[in-house]
Amino acid sequence: MLLLDIKNLTIELKTPDGMIRAVDRVSLSLREGETRGLVGESGSGKSLIAKAIVGVLNKRWQVTADRFSWRGQDLMNLPYEQQRKIIGRDIAMIYQEPSRSLDPTAAILDQLEEAIPDNLLDGPWWKRSYLRRRKAIALLHKVGIRDHQAVLQSYPYQLSEGICQKIMIAMAIAKNPKLLIADEPTTALESTTQAQLFRLLASFNQLKGMSVLLISHELESIARYTQSLSVLYCGQLVEAGETAAILKQPFHPYTHALIKSVPEFQPDLLAKTPLYALPGSIPVLQHLPIGCRLGPRCPNARKECVKTPALERLQNHYFSCHFPLTGKTES
Amino acid sequence: MSLLLEVKHLSKTYRKQTGLFRQRSVTALDNISFSLAAGKTLAIVGETGSGKSTLAKLLVGIEKPDQGDIFLGGTAVKISNYRQYNHVIRFIFQDAAKSLNPHQKIGQMLDDVLHFSTILDPQQRKQKIKHTLKQLGLLDEHADYYPHMFSGGQLQRVALARALILDPKLLILDEALTALDPTLRAQMVNLLLQLQQSSGLAYLLITNHLRLVKHIADDLLVLHQGKPLDYGTTASVFANPAHDYTRKLINSALT
Numbered sequence: 001m002l003l004l005d006i007k008n009l010t011i012e013l014k015t016p017d018g019m020i021r022a023v024d025r026v027s028l029s030l031r032e033g034e035t036r037g038l039v040g041e042s043g044s045g046k047s048l049i050a051k052a053i054v055g056v057l058n059k060r061w062q063v064t065a066d067r068f069s070w071r072g073q074d075l076m077n078l079p080y081e082q083q084r085k086i087i088g089r090d091i092a093m094i095y096q097e098p099s100r101s102l103d104p105t106a107a108i109l110d111q112l113e114e115a116i117p118d119n120l121l122d123g124p125w126w127k128r129s130y131l132r133r134r135k136a137i138a139l140l141h142k143v144g145i146r147d148h149q150a151v152l153q154s155y156p157y158q159l160s161e162g163i164c165q166k167i168m169i170a171m172a173i174a175k176n177p178k179l180l181i182a183d184e185p186t187t188a189l190e191s192t193t194q195a196q197l198f199r200l201l202a203s204f205n206q207l208k209g210m211s212v213l214l215i216s217h218e219l220e221s222i223a224r225y226t227q228s229l230s231v232l233y234c235g236q237l238v239e240a241g242e243t244a245a246i247l248k249q250p251f252h253p254y255t256h257a258l259i260k261s262v263p264e265f266q267p268d269l270l271a272k273t274p275l276y277a278l279p280g281s282i283p284v285l286q287h288l289p290i291g292c293r294l295g296p297r298c299p300n301a302r303k304e305c306v307k308t309p310a311l312e313r314l315q316n317h318y319f320s321c322h323f324p325l326t327g328k329t330e331s
Numbered sequence: 332m333s334l335l336l337e338v339k340h341l342s343k344t345y346r347k348q349t350g351l352f353r354q355r356s357v358t359a360l361d362n363i364s365f366s367l368a369a370g371k372t373l374a375i376v377g378e379t380g381s382g383k384s385t386l387a388k389l390l391v392g393i394e395k396p397d398q399g400d401i402f403l404g405g406t407a408v409k410i411s412n413y414r415q416y417n418h419v420i421r422f423i424f425q426d427a428a429k430s431l432n433p434h435q436k437i438g439q440m441l442d443d444v445l446h447f448s449t450i451l452d453p454q455q456r457k458q459k460i461k462h463t464l465k466q467l468g469l470l471d472e473h474a475d476y477y478p479h480m481f482s483g484g485q486l487q488r489v490a491l492a493r494a495l496i497l498d499p500k501l502l503i504l505d506e507a508l509t510a511l512d513p514t515l516r517a518q519m520v521n522l523l524l525q526l527q528q529s530s531g532l533a534y535l536l537i538t539n540h541l542r543l544v545k546h547i548a549d550d551l552l553v554l555h556q557g558k559p560l561d562y563g564t565t566a567s568v569f570a571n572p573a574h575d576y577t578r579k580l581i582n583s584a585l586t
Contacts, residue, residue: 041512042483160379190378191539195583217512220542261517263546271546271565272524277517281484 003179003211004030004053007067011048011235013285014060020285022061023048023235024293027311027318030179033209035202037222037243039258040232043282046215047096049232050181053213054093055083071178092172093181098164102156108167109152112136115171139170143200162193166200173204180204181213186221198225220262223247231255234283234293236308241317251317251324254278254294292321334405335500335533336367336390336420341399343385359385361557363399367550369500370531374544374565376580377554383537386554387503390535391422404500418448421494425506427486431478437489438474441496448497463496467522484515491522503535508543520547541584545569553577 011023023045030036040046051057068076070090075083095101103111113132116139121131140148143166156164165185172180182201186194202225204210216222223229223243230240231254239252247265250256259265260276269275280297289295291306298305300323309320343360360382367373377383388394390401392408401408403419424430432440438460445456461471467488473481481489487507494502508516524547526532536548544551544565551568553561553576560574572578 041514191541192378192579192583219513258513261513262542264542269546272549274521274524275517275546277521278514281482281515282512284482 002029003032005069009065011052012062026237030211035205035212035226037226037229038215039219041217041282044232045235046232047183050183055087090178092177094168094172094185096184098168099156099161104156108154115174117175139174143170162189179211183215219258220264236293239319245317251319252321253298334366335369337402339364339400342397344397358557363559365552367533369533371549372534372547373550374536374548375552381554382557387505391420418497419499420501421499422503423490423494423507427490433478437476444496463492467492487519501533505537509540
């Protein structure tokens, strides 16, 4: 069964100059126990999508979707209270920059205890606070922090970014969520800590069957840890499918450029030779091109590209391009 | 090829007052030696607290070393001749958007740089700004723009223009490529490589992005808690790292 099934999610911002469509009809689905990567450059709306799923966008953003269901239940039509209840129970999120998202005025112990829901503590009420503390320590051990005594008494500013990130994860897994959304979990971290963190997420995925939605702007770092991949450009979904298949044969020129711009994926590229780069830069939200938003930068754009291409499907591989690189017969 | 920069036995210790009479000292850099030839790239890799940024600060003269010498083109560098010396070494900060003054037009900013450290007259300065902007693929009109009017990639170019306008021989990039988006980074890498080929610029790349280092750096220096671990050509360090820490670093990035 599909855990999360979103079809044509559109997120718009009301401005004095009219509506700006920051996310344009993006579809996203997650099976139980799947790890999916969501890749896109800054301004591609990947964080917006994550926030829309968790429901923490403020009133200025207008979220609409054709279908938005969680384990077969349509969330869009439920009353607000119930939506919050389901999301609060099943979905957890790790935000960017952990040291900023933690409360600077409270010790880690208080913050961590607050994240543990009552129904997971089985014991009489007079033992609750003891159990809660035990659970907090167990959570820290689970994310690989051994020195729990020192960490629990510290404030966020006293800890390194890597430890803060681990605490965020501990808080997120405290309620045994079905889905964990990690929004750029590694940008602030060292490369050795990054690898540790990905291994941690992978182990939760395998041991508990927790689905993970991994959001990043670096394709190379998440390609290794995900089964499937969705690539965004400027709020449009350009390609989705199995990670291995996409890396092997991208259909969309943007994915192609993304893969080719990383030296790691080009083993026979000599050192100090120029990398493949798309010309131009990412358009700002106020001046988005019509139709396919890659249009002005695309090497094989043609007249038809002023119309937004529909999402097409080839086996399990989705792409939205009028002129895919290979593999499609003329229709 | 002559050596452009030579650093010998550089050490730096910070003292911190912990009590009325007590002091604690932190060794930021411990006996670092390396050299860099013109037209080459040296990458300095290490985690936070390894002394990368301290090294950069010593090289540009923001701080004074406790021990050791820095030789630039064969002559020892002293803090007193910093003015002459900042023509040769320029620095690019991590975030272009945050390191530019939002109140100042780009042209004005570049003009200030020239005004401060050259003897060119206004006409020559204008000519020089025009030339530098063109070299980096920007237009003349961009001199009248404010920083917020540029996109991320263009801002990076502006930051580069500020560094290159004095025709330096060495450019220090402090994590300047790490935070960029992949396609933008590829553009930037290409621009840097092209500049290196055409004008023999040397780069000192401070980063912890090992995959990129492998592609663009000739030499590699690994720092760990202020101590140099591995130093050699990039290929040789990647092929057989001498220290466990280096091995761990390389494994974490490439497997």
